[in-house]
Amino acid sequence: MKFTDKIRAHGPSSPFFSFEFFPPRTDQGFENLIARISRLASLNPLAVSITWGAGGSTKDRSLDLAGVTQAEYGLDTILHLTCTNMEQGMVDDALKAAKARGVQNILALRGDPPRGEEQWTPVDSRFAHGTDLVAYIRSLPEYSSQFCIGVAAYPDGHTGQLHDERAEIEYLKAKVDAGADFIVTQLFYDVDNFLEWIKKVRKAGITVPIIPGIMPIQTYSSFLRLTKLCGTLVPESVIAALEPIKHDDQLVKDYGVQLAVAMIKRLTSEGGIFGVHLCTLNLEKSVQRVLEDLQWTGIGSSEEVPNKLIEETPTENEHTVTPSNATSSAKIGLANLPAVEGEAGRGELNKAASWDDFPNGRFGDFKSPAFGSSDQWGGPAIGQHAEVIAQCGHPKTLDDLTAIFLDYLHSKILMTPFSPAPLSPESLMILPHLERLTRRGWWTVGSQPAVDGASSSDEVVGWGPRAGYVFQKGFVEFFCKEEDVDAIERKALERGEGWVHWFAASKNGECRGNVPEGARNAVTWGVFPGQEIAQTTIIERESFFSWKDEAFSIWSDWASLYRPQSAERELLERVRDERWLVSIVHHDYRDPQALWTFVFDETM
Numbered sequence: 001m002k003f004t005d006k007i008r009a010h011g012p013s014s015p016f017f018s019f020e021f022f023p024p025r026t027d028q029g030f031e032n033l034i035a036r037i038s039r040l041a042s043l044n045p046l047a048v049s050i051t052w053g054a055g056g057s058t059k060d061r062s063l064d065l066a067g068v069t070q071a072e073y074g075l076d077t078i079l080h081l082t083c084t085n086m087e088q089g090m091v092d093d094a095l096k097a098a099k100a101r102g103v104q105n106i107l108a109l110r111g112d113p114p115r116g117e118e119q120w121t122p123v124d125s126r127f128a129h130g131t132d133l134v135a136y137i138r139s140l141p142e143y144s145s146q147f148c149i150g151v152a153a154y155p156d157g158h159t160g161q162l163h164d165e166r167a168e169i170e171y172l173k174a175k176v177d178a179g180a181d182f183i184v185t186q187l188f189y190d191v192d193n194f195l196e197w198i199k200k201v202r203k204a205g206i207t208v209p210i211i212p213g214i215m216p217i218q219t220y221s222s223f224l225r226l227t228k229l230c231g232t233l234v235p236e237s238v239i240a241a242l243e244p245i246k247h248d249d250q251l252v253k254d255y256g257v258q259l260a261v262a263m264i265k266r267l268t269s270e271g272g273i274f275g276v277h278l279c280t281l282n283l284e285k286s287v288q289r290v291l292e293d294l295q296w297t298g299i300g301s302s303e304e305v306p307n308k309l310i311e312e313t314p315t316e317n318e319h320t321v322t323p324s325n326a327t328s329s330a331k332i333g334l335a336n337l338p339a340v341e342g343e344a345g346r347g348e349l350n351k352a353a354s355w356d357d358f359p360n361g362r363f364g365d366f367k368s369p370a371f372g373s374s375d376q377w378g379g380p381a382i383g384q385h386a387e388v389i390a391q392c393g394h395p396k397t398l399d400d401l402t403a404i405f406l407d408y409l410h411s412k413i414l415m416t417p418f419s420p421a422p423l424s425p426e427s428l429m430i431l432p433h434l435e436r437l438t439r440r441g442w443w444t445v446g447s448q449p450a451v452d453g454a455s456s457s458d459e460v461v462g463w464g465p466r467a468g469y470v471f472q473k474g475f476v477e478f479f480c481k482e483e484d485v486d487a488i489e490r491k492a493l494e495r496g497e498g499w500v501h502w503f504a505a506s507k508n509g510e511c512r513g514n515v516p517e518g519a520r521n522a523v524t525w526g527v528f529p530g531q532e533i534a535q536t537t538i539i540e541r542e543s544f545f546s547w548k549d550e551a552f553s554i555w556s557d558w559a560s561l562y563r564p565q566s567a568e569r570e571l572l573e574r575v576r577d578e579r580w581l582v583s584i585v586h587h588d589y590r591d592p593q594a595l596w597t598f599v600f601d602e603t604m
Helices: 003-010 027-041 059-072 090-100 130-139 165-177 191-203 220-230 236-245 249-271 285-294 385-392 398-409 431-439 482-495 541-559 567-578 594-599
Strands: 016-021 047-050 077-082 105-109 148-153 182-187 210-214 275-279 443-448 451-455 469-472 475-480 500-506 511-513 520-527 534-540 580-586
Touching (some): 027 059, 059 077, 059 090, 105 130, 182 220, 236 249, 431 475, 482 580, 580 594
Parallel strands (some): 016 275
Antiparallel strands (some): 520 534
């Protein structure tokens, strides 16, 4: 059924919600996400949406997932579709495949600008903006009536662009005029700003349903990363509430639930909006707790009040009146949020609901439904191109690359294409070793120190609930030459003594290492009262090779920021084609120097 038809049939005063999922990178993660979706389906969402990687990078998995949710589980599915970086015919193929799977709803997105936009010429000139994609679908007789089309809106402004609210609203209206039926907003946390924004949108003559995008905060680090990626405005009250609890993942998660509940209550009481789009990050417990606290998992509100999700006939003063009981978003802090009833585990359907509650590190568990890209809007893997060039400059030699990675370690620059955030305090614990590796020309892109039973409330390495202990095996990953891989292989064989496991891979798919088939190395784990041991970072073959594909694509993305035949592009593409990605784990977590003694042992 078409999404807007379902909204209208749902009733003006009955709350509804939709869930958003992304396709995991691995087959096991995909299968486990299906099980997770089946559990969440019992909450009766009005629809689910499936994201689409930039340039169709997750095309097959997105279509497969949409087919399962639509055809096998009977969940009306909204398939995201981007238009930039799409090769000729990919849009047609995607629409045909969606129709064949019974999908009737498309979220038409422009996607992020291609890398190196200054020199970019569209592969398919028909698709430069989201408006083009909407108009194109509406122009095709076989698809125009098949699909209900949604578009994105950005209450806090579109990331990567100078914020011109008036121009952005005009562009949003152009998408609606081109044939869009509904709007889903980017995530936001400033309710005051959203309520003012929606008045301006309605005043501009946009009357289609607008569904607010709500993302419960899962971890402090993911909150920082996603709000930066999306250019989200964060009220000072939220920052103040998170600051004293940012090292306690359970308290952060609890606050995320409370904040989402408070936001949605304001949207219903002050904005008259009774429908929200919940970004799940493929996790289930928080969104279920939100809905339970709202009492939206049963019968909706008994009061017959207008649902302003759908604007019927806006009056002249409707856009200027502020409710007398309006509460400033500055007042939404930890102290006066509604308490979450019950224990921390409330809302858990079974153990599978919470087994990956505390994702930590790049790898995670390849079986996790949350193992994959959590960028629900198709943003850039390496950051905005202008920021990358501003930070990393114009590397033309291998020494230039070494200097970039050293500058990052010394905090002279705040990001690299491989590390979108400043160097973590944890990395400072092993900084001399990372410097030594980098000066050798082994450019480090991931690492962690060995930790033996640190408090879970430790401000540097702690995670999870308080009153626990966390452990880490030292590991490091870097790019190096093939002859260096040969040396590492000999050293592990002759001096590893069973303590060292390593992987190495090249861009063309050559793979080496000494990890037994099917072995799984838990390199981060925690012990907490009343819980089984939580293993949050696991390095094994499938997760490493999944990350390998992304890692080498980052070199390609970085290279594409520069003109064809330029020295910068030729250097970065040569590095991509010739270097190997290496990951080394030392299992002696009780000796903080064990990994580095092995890596720098030159006596062989």
